[in-house]
Amino acid sequence: AxxxxxxxxxxxxxxxxxxxxxxxxxxxxxxxxxxxxxxxxxxxxxxxxxxxxxxxxxxxxxxxxxxxxxxxxxxxxxxxxxxxxxxxxxxxxxxxxxxxxxxxxxxxxxxxxxxxVGSGVLGSAVGMDKIAMKMAFAQAGLPQVKYRAVERSQVWSNPCIFPKLCDEIEADLGYPCFVKPANLGSSVGIAKVRSHSELETALDSAASYDRRIVIEAGVNARELECAVLGNDNPKASVVGEVTFEGDFYDYETKYTEGRSQIHIPANLPDKIVTQIQEMAIQAFKTVDAAGLARVDFFYVEETEEIYLNEINTLPGFTKFSMYPQLWKATGINFEQLVDQLVQFALEK
Ligand code: ATP
Ligand code: MG
Ligand code: MG
Ligand code: MG
The missing domain is CATH 3.40.50.20 (Rossmann fold)
Known part of the structure; x- marks a missing residue:
């Protein structure tokens, strides 16, 4: 049957x-x-x-x-x-x-x-909340950009504390920095800010999306992504790159045809590819992911620095999405991939 x-x-x-x-x-x-x-x-x-x-x-x-x-x-x-x-x-x-x-x-x-199919309660929750995720990655020794976590109440409740908080963030992280609601995706609610007043506005706006907010130091870097598949012995795909016109990879850029390009495999030294694949698997295990995840990185070419940006436990999955395209280039086509995911769910 x-x-x-x-x-x-x-x-x-x-x-x-x-x-x-x-x-x-x-x-x-x-x-x-x-x-x-x-x-x-x-x-x-x-x-x-x-x-x-x-x-x-x-x-x-x-x-x-x-x-x-x-x-x-x-x-x-x-x-x-x-x-x-x-x-x-x-x-x-x-x-x-x-x-x-x-x-x-x-x-x-x-x-x-x-x-x-996919991660259980813990892996999904830790992978979704950017603050919990960053804490777990930090504990595992995975490299990340400098960041601060703040709560909505710090942004909204006391008008005397808020400007001071912005001064501190500015001194800590500098500009540009990225303000993100902790629990969203597709770049929804994310702002790139370049001044004290933009920082205030962005924090206020992020607070309307989420109780928890992350602010990250901005890096000027290539954006690389790696797909992970499996349960207890997960495998990493080849590494892909996203390029786009514009300020950052925001919602419009992600979902408007022709605004962004994916390159598979990314043009990288073998050493960097291996490091990214190892870090992707480590990130997967650190949050207790299962089945599938797409792990996103920043790569600063000049200094060969790699920063782990995030894990997505249910990445975009159209025919053109990065996750299935990465597996296709690694030798698993779309139909085989979906079949394997169902089989991994059944064996969990
Ligand atoms: P996804 O759709 O992949 O789930 P997301 O909503 O979780 O995305 P992020 O991946 O955290 O959001 O950030 C979205 C984009 O914003 C990144 O792809 C990148 O272009 C830009 N960005 C985010 N953080 C930084 C940073 N610290 N330095 C430079 N660019 C950044
Ligand atoms: Mg995400
Ligand atoms: Mg996402
Ligand atoms: Mg992302």
């Missing part, structure tokens, strides 16, 4: 649309070739209000790649899962950002006692 795969997508996140695109590609890959005779897919769409829908409505969202508009949520709807959910034998969560990449869905699936 075929294995019943629950494809979970959409979600209560700023990356809802990205998730639909990733899920459409994965759904297709699960239906063709050998995968088609192995797997039977149940698409399950999580609306922007958090309500789960299965069946034809979910399939339609995948086909049209268009989110459904939502009405106000009745809290009781949030616990009314579609009945087909009970038949799922393995889940493929394709949710990016909050309420999907951060351990919340992983906790729910674990309570259901059904295996799922």
């Amino acid at each position: 075929k294995i019943r795969v629950g494809l979970l997508f959409g979600g209560r996140s700023g990356e809802h649309e990205v998730s639909i695109n990733s899920a459409a590609a994965i759904a297709q890959a699960l239906q063709i070739g050998e995968n088609g005779s192995k797997y039977d897919i149940l698409p399950v769409y999580i609306q922007k209000n958090g309500v789960w829908l299965a069946g034809d409505t979910a399939s339609k969202v995948l086909e049209t790649k268009t989110p459904l508009s939502t009405e106000d949520t009745n809290p009781s709807q949030l616990w009314q899962f579609p009945p087909q959910v009970q038949e799922v034998e393995v889940w493929v969560p394709v949710l990016h950002g909050p309420n999907g990449e951060d351990g919340t869905i992983q906790g729910l699936l674990r309570l259901m006692q059904v295996p799922f």
